[in-house]
Amino acid sequence: MTSGWPQALAIAAKDLRIERRSKAGFNSVVALGITILVLFGFALGPDAAALRDAAPGALWLAILFAAVLAFNRSYQVELDAGALDALLLYPAPRWTIYAGKLLANLAFVGLLIAIVVPVGIVLFQVTIPPRWPLLLLVVALGAFGIVTLGTFYAAMASRSRAREVLLPLLLFPMLIPVILASMEASKALLTADLMRAAGAWIRLLVGFDLVFLVATFLAFDHVIEG
Amino acid sequence: MTAPTAAPSIPATGRWPWFGAFALLSLIGAQALGLLTSPADRDMGHLQKIMYVHVPAAWMTFVAFFVVLVASLRYLMTREERHDLLAASAAEVGAVLNGLTLALGMIWGRPTWGVWWTWDARLTSTLVLFLIFVGYLALRGFVDERDRRAQWSAAVGILGAINVPIVYMSVKWWRTLHQLQSSPSTVDPVYVLSLRANAFAVLFVTIYFIRRRYEAACIARVAEWRREAFALGGTSGQ
Numbered sequence: 001m002t003s004g005w006p007q008a009l010a011i012a013a014k015d016l017r018i019e020r021r022s023k024a025g026f027n028s029v030v031a032l033g034i035t036i037l038v039l040f041g042f043a044l045g046p047d048a049a050a051l052r053d054a055a056p057g058a059l060w061l062a063i064l065f066a067a068v069l070a071f072n073r074s075y076q077v078e079l080d081a082g083a084l085d086a087l088l089l090y091p092a093p094r095w096t097i098y099a100g101k102l103l104a105n106l107a108f109v110g111l112l113i114a115i116v117v118p119v120g121i122v123l124f125q126v127t128i129p130p131r132w133p134l135l136l137l138v139v140a141l142g143a144f145g146i147v148t149l150g151t152f153y154a155a156m157a158s159r160s161r162a163r164e165v166l167l168p169l170l171l172f173p174m175l176i177p178v179i180l181a182s183m184e185a186s187k188a189l190l191t192a193d194l195m196r197a198a199g200a201w202i203r204l205l206v207g208f209d210l211v212f213l214v215a216t217f218l219a220f221d222h223v224i225e226g
Numbered sequence: 227m228t229a230p231t232a233a234p235s236i237p238a239t240g241r242w243p244w245f246g247a248f249a250l251l252s253l254i255g256a257q258a259l260g261l262l263t264s265p266a267d268r269d270m271g272h273l274q275k276i277m278y279v280h281v282p283a284a285w286m287t288f289v290a291f292f293v294v295l296v297a298s299l300r301y302l303m304t305r306e307e308r309h310d311l312l313a314a315s316a317a318e319v320g321a322v323l324n325g326l327t328l329a330l331g332m333i334w335g336r337p338t339w340g341v342w343w344t345w346d347a348r349l350t351s352t353l354v355l356f357l358i359f360v361g362y363l364a365l366r367g368f369v370d371e372r373d374r375r376a377q378w379s380a381a382v383g384i385l386g387a388i389n390v391p392i393v394y395m396s397v398k399w400w401r402t403l404h405q406l407q408s409s410p411s412t413v414d415p416v417y418v419l420s421l422r423a424n425a426f427a428v429l430f431v432t433i434y435f436i437r438r439r440y441e442a443a444c445i446a447r448v449a450e451w452r453r454e455a456f457a458l459g460g461t462s463g464q
Contacts, residue, residue, distance in 0.1 A: 161368045170382060173361060174358060174361075174386065177393055216385070222378075
């Protein structure tokens with residue numbers, strides 16, 4: 001894996017350019033994320049204390065459900081007119097495709113989070129804790145784990161029959177450690193964190209992200225050529 | 227990505243039916259041993275007998291999924307189709323054992339704990355494992371092209387197996403940080419012999435089932451290959 005980052009960046013830039021020109025995709029994913037938050041509000045509210053307790057769980061699930069749509073989209077644009085076959089002829093190692101898609105999805109989901117999370121903070125009446133920089137770290141690590149596996153599994157699911165159901169079916173059970181750790185770390189940081197739990201969960205997130213970043217990079221060659 | 231030129235071969239049945247009979251008899255023997263020799267448990271009475279199926283099934287679930295991991299890795303290294311078919315067979319048997327573990331655990335949990343389900347670390351991670359391998363089998367069902375199916379499911383099988391300890395650890399932390407309950411897992415020595423015997427019996431049954439599913443998978447592949455060869459206008463597979 002020496003050179004190849006310029007190519008990966010080019011693929012990421014291409015994907016993001018497509019998204020920017022057809023804003024409908026991003027806008028509807030954001031709207032869906034906010035709709036899910038509102039639905040969670042109906043399911044759990046209107047009591048303010050109950051909403052505040054449930055806020056980390058509701059927010060992470062809203063992010064997950066909205067992000068899944070982004071992952072399938074990122075390969076769907078390649079399926080039209082045999083674009084993927086052309087991409088495979090690209091004079092670069094195969095992992096650059098994965099790296100490019102990963103970077104584009106990170107930007108997409110990062111932007112999604114930047115809009116959905118503040119809305120959630122307002123809707124669920126969350127008070128910003130003094131240790132908010134750590135909370136940002138948790139959000140970044142959690143999102144990274146979700147995007148890594150999401151990008152990888154979407155490479156398969158988007159090219160199978162029944163991709164709408166297959167991607168979440170494969171992805172959600174695999175993401176349980178990330179979701180659990182992100183929720184628990186967020187919950188701990190939003191409260192006083194008397195049990196000092198946040199540190200352990202953050203370490204778990206770092207471990208998960210590293211293990212699956214390496215594993216998906218190694219496995220991607222086998223997944224894309226089929 | 228090379229097209230298959232030679233017909234895939236069907237493995238010889240050989241002495242496997244005898245092994246199957248042996249596995250069945252050892253299961254009957256081990257169950258009889260467990261039912262007849264072990265005394266009623268102080269707290270659970272004869273409910274304890276469910277352990278002789280539940281615990282071996284749980285162990286063999288992990289054996290089966292370990293076979294999936296090894297066969298998937300070997301497939302990616304060698305690209306020999308038999309490893310893919312073996313991984314698929316082991317995943318099917320593992321998913322059945324996993325489902326059996328969960329169902330029996332619930333039947334056992336209801337009278338002893340008073341609930342069908344509790345969010346205990348082991349229960350929850352066993353359920354997550356089941357979901358991961360249901361996804362694996364669904365992927366196999368939804369991908370028709372042979373090379374794709376083999377490579378993709380190998381990747382999914384390997385990542386799923388990597389995730390097993392991480393899932394267990396995260397769920398365990400989730401439970402212990404909440405300080406609720408731990409699972410009772412000490413076994414009295416009078417039950418150990420029967421438990422061991424049943425574990426071996428279920429292991430034999432698992433091996434036999436995987437073998438039979440493997441043979442069936444090979445036969446299905448040969449049928450698929452012949453259909454393809456016929457459609458392409460070539461000679462039949464012989």
